[in-house]
Amino acid sequence: MRTSVAEAPPTPSAFPREIPIQYGTAILVLVLVVAPLLPVLLQSLLDGALYEDSYTFTLGNFAKLARTDGFGQVLINSVVLAGLTTLVAQGIGTLAAILFGRTDLPLARLMGELFLWPLYLSALVLSFGWYAVYGPAGYFTQIWDSLLGEAPWTLYSLGGMAVIAGVSQAPLAYIYCLSSATITDPSLEEAARVSGSGTFRTLWRITLPLMKPAIAYSAVLNFTVGLELLSIPLIFGDPAGITVLTTFLFNNGISSPRPDHGLVATAAALMLVVVCFLVWLQGRMLGNTRRFITLGGKASRPRPFRLGVLRWPLFILAALYILAAVIAPLAVLVLRAFTSFLSPMIPLGEVLTLANFVTIFDYPVYARSVWNSLIVSIVGGALATALVGLIAVIVHRSEFRFRGALSYLALFPRAVPGVVAGIGFFYAFALVPGLGSLRNSIWILVIAFTMRFIPAGIGAVAPMLLQVSHDLDRAARVQGADWWTTSRSIMLPLMRPALVGCFTILFISFFKEYATAIFLFAPGSEVIGTTLLQLWVQGEVGLVAALATIQVAVIALCIAAVRGIFGVKLHG
Amino acid sequence: MAELVIEGLTKRFGGVTAVDDVSLHVADGEFVTLLGPSGCGKSTTLAAVAGLDRADGGRITVGDRVYFDAARGIYLPPEARSCGLVFQSYALWPHMTVFDNVVFPLTLRKVSAADRRRRVMEVLELVEMAPYAARYPHELSGGQQQRVALARTLVYHPAILLLDEPLSNLDAKLRDRARAWLAELRTRLHLTTIYVTHDQIEALSLSDRIVVMNGGRIAQIGTPQDIYERPADPFVADFIGTTNFLPARVAGASAGRAQLELDDGQRLEVVAARPAEVGSRVTIAFRPEQMHVAPPGPADAAGSVLNTRVTSRSYVGGNWQVGLDLAGAVLRLETRQPPPEDVLRLWLPHAGGILFRGVADAAA
Numbered sequence: 001m002r003t004s005v006a007e008a009p010p011t012p013s014a015f016p017r018e019i020p021i022q023y024g025t026a027i028l029v030l031v032l033v034v035a036p037l038l039p040v041l042l043q044s045l046l047d048g049a050l051y052e053d054s055y056t057f058t059l060g061n062f063a064k065l066a067r068t069d070g071f072g073q074v075l076i077n078s079v080v081l082a083g084l085t086t087l088v089a090q091g092i093g094t095l096a097a098i099l100f101g102r103t104d105l106p107l108a109r110l111m112g113e114l115f116l117w118p119l120y121l122s123a124l125v126l127s128f129g130w131y132a133v134y135g136p137a138g139y140f141t142q143i144w145d146s147l148l149g150e151a152p153w154t155l156y157s158l159g160g161m162a163v164i165a166g167v168s169q170a171p172l173a174y175i176y177c178l179s180s181a182t183i184t185d186p187s188l189e190e191a192a193r194v195s196g197s198g199t200f201r202t203l204w205r206i207t208l209p210l211m212k213p214a215i216a217y218s219a220v221l222n223f224t225v226g227l228e229l230l231s232i233p234l235i236f237g238d239p240a241g242i243t244v245l246t247t248f249l250f251n252n253g254i255s256s257p258r259p260d261h262g263l264v265a266t267a268a269a270l271m272l273v274v275v276c277f278l279v280w281l282q283g284r285m286l287g288n289t290r291r292f293i294t295l296g297g298k299a300s301r302p303r304p305f306r307l308g309v310l311r312w313p314l315f316i317l318a319a320l321y322i323l324a325a326v327i328a329p330l331a332v333l334v335l336r337a338f339t340s341f342l343s344p345m346i347p348l349g350e351v352l353t354l355a356n357f358v359t360i361f362d363y364p365v366y367a368r369s370v371w372n373s374l375i376v377s378i379v380g381g382a383l384a385t386a387l388v389g390l391i392a393v394i395v396h397r398s399e400f401r402f403r404g405a406l407s408y409l410a411l412f413p414r415a416v417p418g419v420v421a422g423i424g425f426f427y428a429f430a431l432v433p434g435l436g437s438l439r440n441s442i443w444i445l446v447i448a449f450t451m452r453f454i455p456a457g458i459g460a461v462a463p464m465l466l467q468v469s470h471d472l473d474r475a476a477r478v479q480g481a482d483w484w485t486t487s488r489s490i491m492l493p494l495m496r497p498a499l500v501g502c503f504t505i506l507f508i509s510f511f512k513e514y515a516t517a518i519f520l521f522a523p524g525s526e527v528i529g530t531t532l533l534q535l536w537v538q539g540e541v542g543l544v545a546a547l548a549t550i551q552v553a554v555i556a557l558c559i560a561a562v563r564g565i566f567g568v569k570l571h572g
Numbered sequence: 573m574a575e576l577v578i579e580g581l582t583k584r585f586g587g588v589t590a591v592d593d594v595s596l597h598v599a600d601g602e603f604v605t606l607l608g609p610s611g612c613g614k615s616t617t618l619a620a621v622a623g624l625d626r627a628d629g630g631r632i633t634v635g636d637r638v639y640f641d642a643a644r645g646i647y648l649p650p651e652a653r654s655c656g657l658v659f660q661s662y663a664l665w666p667h668m669t670v671f672d673n674v675v676f677p678l679t680l681r682k683v684s685a686a687d688r689r690r691r692v693m694e695v696l697e698l699v700e701m702a703p704y705a706a707r708y709p710h711e712l713s714g715g716q717q718q719r720v721a722l723a724r725t726l727v728y729h730p731a732i733l734l735l736d737e738p739l740s741n742l743d744a745k746l747r748d749r750a751r752a753w754l755a756e757l758r759t760r761l762h763l764t765t766i767y768v769t770h771d772q773i774e775a776l777s778l779s780d781r782i783v784v785m786n787g788g789r790i791a792q793i794g795t796p797q798d799i800y801e802r803p804a805d806p807f808v809a810d811f812i813g814t815t816n817f818l819p820a821r822v823a824g825a826s827a828g829r830a831q832l833e834l835d836d837g838q839r840l841e842v843v844a845a846r847p848a849e850v851g852s853r854v855t856i857a858f859r860p861e862q863m864h865v866a867p868p869g870p871a872d873a874a875g876s877v878l879n880t881r882v883t884s885r886s887y888v889g890g891n892w893q894v895g896l897d898l899a900g901a902v903l904r905l906e907t908r909q910p911p912p913e914d915v916l917r918l919w920l921p922h923a924g925g926i927l928f929r930g931v932a933d934a935a936a
């Protein structure tokens with residue numbers, strides 16, 4: 001030590017390892033993102049099918065689409081449904097954020113938790129739940145009918161669908177409003193209150209205006225989700241003859257015996273362009289919103305507003321909403337799974353049975369879809385988590401020349417609706433020779449789901465990565481560790497909680513995904529979502545309920561486990 | 573053993589030039605301190621030497637190895653440089669014990685297991701942290717973390733040692749002890765070292781030479797004594813010690829001496845190394861310890877006596893701190909006797925004040 005002779009740095013590997021890893025990852029992401037988009041865009045410009053030997057470029061598809069009977073109505077329906085959905089979601093979400101986040105409403109915390117449940121469930125399962133309660137032969141509808149005469153509502157309308165979709169998307173508005181400055185920074189309100197402003201006056205004049213950026217941003221987000229929605233229009237719209245863009249794509253691209261590829265691809269391309277624009281708008285708004293949103297939040301909870309005499313009436317109203325919109329659909333769905341027939345007129349004891357579950361596990365097709373879903377979600381989720389971790393480290397912790405481009409590319413799938421991704425991968429796998437065996441396996445689903453949910457995964461990992469001090473990896477570099485060693489020995493262990501959160505989110509997303517899957521599955525590679533839709537078409541309501549119950553149970557178990565073991569928060 | 577040569581180093585962040593044409597020669601085994609206010613480019617300079625940031629221009633060599641040369645497009649990544657860098661935040665890896673933190677660089681160098689253990693324990697002994705080898709960083713105090721961070725860089729015998737404000741996260745008492753300990757360690761290690769700090773006491777007490785930086789540029793390079801006694805400009809004078817600046821006009825000059833006239837007409841005489849032009853504006857700087865309250869009677873031969881107005885006085889345990897107004901300039905003085913409430917007769921030495929041309933902005 002005293003006569004320290006400077007030691008040579010560790011012998012560098014002959015070839016810098018980061019180069020193949022970083023470029024390899026970037027190329028992989030590029031292929032994943034471009035693979036479904038290129039065929040769709042190309043096909044929209046061709047007069048024949050992509051896989052035919054000869055074709056010419058044309059803009060004829062666009063003209064043809066415009067002339068297609070009823071396509072104008074399809075567009076109007078899409079916009080109206082998305083618009084109404086947004087209205088419902090924003091109204092409920094904003095109100096809930098104020099009530100559960102800012103007032104002395106009894107049991108506000110518990111109700112806030114319950115309010116978020118639809119976020120964890122697929123809209124498909126939620127639709128079945130609503131059907132079981134409020135459908136034509138639904139549990140509640142029957143009670144109403146027997147007491148008050150014919151029920152005045154129908155789910156088979158744009159309004160009915162918008163209510164279901166709005167309830168399932170209200171948590172998004174709720175989360176954004178909760179994190180807005182007025183909720184996390186009470187000083188703004190307190191100033192108003194000190195100056196003698198009453199509770200409701202302060203809410204109206206201070207709290208709500210300060211939430212505007214959060215409301216506006218989540219509104220665009222919800223409008224986008226509303227446009228991309230497939231399950232609800234498929235279940236309630238199609239029977240009533242109400243077609244939206246997604247069901248138009250589904251019916252013409254999949255169900256139709258002789259699909260017009262040019263037309264389908266053109267509609268898909270149109271949808272892609274619209275959603276791209278909306279996502280771009282979200283990005284811009286988020287930039288403007290940042291200064292209104294305090295990330296992380298304060299440790300101290302602001303003093304809640306006193307509701308006074310309205311405290312209990314509002315509590316009853318909120319409790320009724322939670323009961324009617326969240327608990328009842330789930331509970332009746334689960335109940336239906338355990339019965340042969342469900343009606344308020346028949347005593348429950350007479351119809352209780354496990355037959356639905358027995359059938360599910362007796363028939364290989366149904367059982368297989370459960371196992372496939374589990375494998376896709378566990379193995380696929382793990383693979384996708386590894387990829388997301390790698391992308392995040394390259395984007396945020398490397399000198400990779402194209403890290404900016406990689407970041408943009410990795411977030412791009414936000415702008416690709418599930419339906420479009422499904423059609424795109426379908427084309428891509430049909431076109432590239434040698435992928436035949438992959439096409440009929442669950443791996444095509446793993447690939448498509450991974451592409452779809454890379455942005456969600458990055459959203460779970462990046463914020464945490466940004467909190468890890470740069471000094472920690474720089475210290476390793478100075479001491480002689482190359483980028484890859486640093487990433488493995490220093491960054492990976494530090495990112496573990498974020499990766500657990502990422503895996504959970506990807507597991508749940510993969511497990512409940514159906515929109516992409518229905519374009520891609522083949523006999524043998526069914527997943528729960530696709531089987532649910534098939535059973536639904538066959539009218540097997542009991543089996544639908546049983547399968548949906550399995551999905552809900554697995555997701556609930558997963559969330560409970562992760563919360564209990566790792567204490568990872570999954571939202572906000 | 574290595575000497576460090578930095579030539580024309582420049583680093584820009586967007587429109588900001590964080591380091592502007594910095595050249596510095598650190599001899600083998602020399603301990604050089606970069607001193608300057610926050611944001612003056614000290615850390616950026618250090619990061620460029622360590623290879624954490626790629627500079628925009630200039631050259632860095634250590635011994636006969638070229639770390640960086642903008643002109644020839646040479647840039648060694650940090651892992652190929654063999655620098656030891658102690659971060660301001662210590663940057664101990666929270667998921668590893670003290671032992672694992674320190675052994676990491678040896679594992680990278682494929683040192684045999686037995687040697688690894690011996691060397692880690694040896695260096696932990698050196699920093700007096702051997703009993704804590706099994707602890708995790710969060711179980712250590714700030715001072716202990718700082719020692720582990722130092723051990724982690726010393727263990728692999730780096731060619732040069734870079735320390736970025738290693739004491740700044742310690743509380744005042746601990747800092748004094750750590751400084752004494754560092755001073756002792758440095759004479760034992762005899763490593764080529766660049767030490768970064770904004771604390772002039774640390775700089776003065778530890779360094780062979782000090783580099784004072786201002787706005788990305790080098791303001792002065794010199795021994796601690798040079799810097800303290802012969803600051804090159806008012807910025808350095810101000811930064812290195814609490815200094816009082818008096819703007820004045822040269823009223824007369826004779827062999828090595830100058831008569832200065834203040835704005836209110838009072839006069840004083842100073843020893844001037846450089847001849848000053850009669851009629852020009854100058855600034856004269858005094859340290860607080862050079863000024864005192866004049867005894868009654870006329871001025872002695874060694875100094876001038878001036879009348880000042882007392883603007884504030886506060887008792888701070890044993891001493892009085894007095895704020896003075898002298899011809900519009902603000903002066904600070906410490907004295908043991910209770911100062912008068914209105915007019916104070918101030919004694920200023922002929923020799924020891926530092927004369928600058930022009931009006932110092934630091935005096936503002």
Ligand SMILES: Nc1ncnc2c1ncn2[C@@H]1O[C@H](COP(=O)(O)OP(=O)(O)O)[C@@H](O)[C@H]1O
Binds near residue numbers: 588589610611612614
């Ligand atoms: N990564 C960076 N991006 C942009 N500006 C930076 C960055 N790092 C440092 N700077 C700027 O460069 C200047 C010098 O910073 P720094 O070297 O950290 O100062 P010091 O260590 O002397 O306090 C400051 O003005 C700082 O704002």
Ligand SMILES: [Mg+2]
Binds near residue numbers: 614615
């Ligand atoms: Mg610094």
